[in-house]
Amino acid sequence: MSILKIENMSFAYSPNTRKVIDGLSMEFDEGKVYALEGRSGAGKTTLLSLLAALTSPTEGTITVNGENVFKKDTYAYRASDVGIVFQNYNLLPKLNAIENVELSIDISGREVPDKRRHATDILTQLGIADYDLERPVLQMSGGQQQRVAIARALSYDPPIILADEPTGNLDTKTEQEIIQIFDELAHRRNKCVIIVTHSKRVAQMADEVFSIDGMRES
Ligand SMILES: Nc1ncnc2c1ncn2[C@@H]1O[C@H](COP(=O)(O)OP(=O)(O)OP(=O)(O)O)[C@@H](O)[C@H]1O
Numbered sequence: 001m002s003i004l005k006i007e008n009m010s011f012a013y014s015p016n017t018r019k020v021i022d023g024l025s026m027e028f029d030e031g032k033v034y035a036l037e038g039r040s041g042a043g044k045t046t047l048l049s050l051l052a053a054l055t056s057p058t059e060g061t062i063t064v065n066g067e068n069v070f071k072k073d074t075y076a077y078r079a080s081d082v083g084i085v086f087q088n089y090n091l092l093p094k095l096n097a098i099e100n101v102e103l104s105i106d107i108s109g110r111e112v113p114d115k116r117r118h119a120t121d122i123l124t125q126l127g128i129a130d131y132d133l134e135r136p137v138l139q140m141s142g143g144q145q146q147r148v149a150i151a152r153a154l155s156y157d158p159p160i161i162l163a164d165e166p167t168g169n170l171d172t173k174t175e176q177e178i179i180q181i182f183d184e185l186a187h188r189r190n191k192c193v194i195i196v197t198h199s200k201r202v203a204q205m206a207d208e209v210f211s212i213d214g215m216r217e218s
């Protein structure tokens with residue numbers, strides 16, 4: 001059974017405006033990477049916000065393990081089922097890498113015996129060097145901030161990872177390293193990884209590529 005399923009979902013930002021998402025159905029499995037492509041303005045970020053239950057559909061449903069996401073506690077859904085890597089990272093700039101990850105663990109409400117150790121381990125696994133762990137994230141490079149954003153999304157070990165253009169601002173080598181992280185998350189750790197991307201390299205690594213057209217008028 002798929003972990004996440006959208007059925008006949010539509011969404012408009014306000015009544016009587018164009019449906020940004022119009023009658024979309026999709027299924028996502030654990031252990032796979034999905035690339036979502038589409039021109040600018042097609043509705044990719046909107047779709048991720050819906051999948052993250054940050055906003056609710058105008059019509060149709062989203063289910064996680066067969067349960068309607070919007071009939072359960074959406075806060076709990078975000079705190080345990082999905083990890084979100086935002087387009088602009090959304091890190092707290094004055095906090096260091098460890099503090100950003102610790103804060104995310106706190107918000108999720110998950111009991112972690114040694115939070116600092118746990119945060120450090122995840123960051124280290126994602127390639128943040130020891131001497132960077134305690135620098136304010138504002139002073140880190142784009143690729144490093146991207147890794148911290150991924151670490152934060154992984155901090156409470158959710159089965160679903162949503163990422164919005166995670167390699168958009170990176171050079172090819174760093175992009176390849178970030179791609180490898182997502183590859184391992186899906187194919188070794190059985191996560192369901194959904195990536196909005198314009199990158200051919202991400203699409204090549206993905207198990208499935210969906211194209212969001214966003215051209216239909218209501
Ligand atoms: N808060 C909002 N209120 C009203 N309209 C919005 C809002 N956010 C996005 N839109 C509109 O919805 C459409 C889809 O936007 P979205 O951000 O999902 O596109 P996208 O596919 O992520 O584009 P990009 O590749 O540029 O990031 C666009 O026409 C946009 O103007």
Ligand SMILES: [Mg+2]
Pocket residue numbers: 044045046087164
């Ligand atoms: Mg977008």
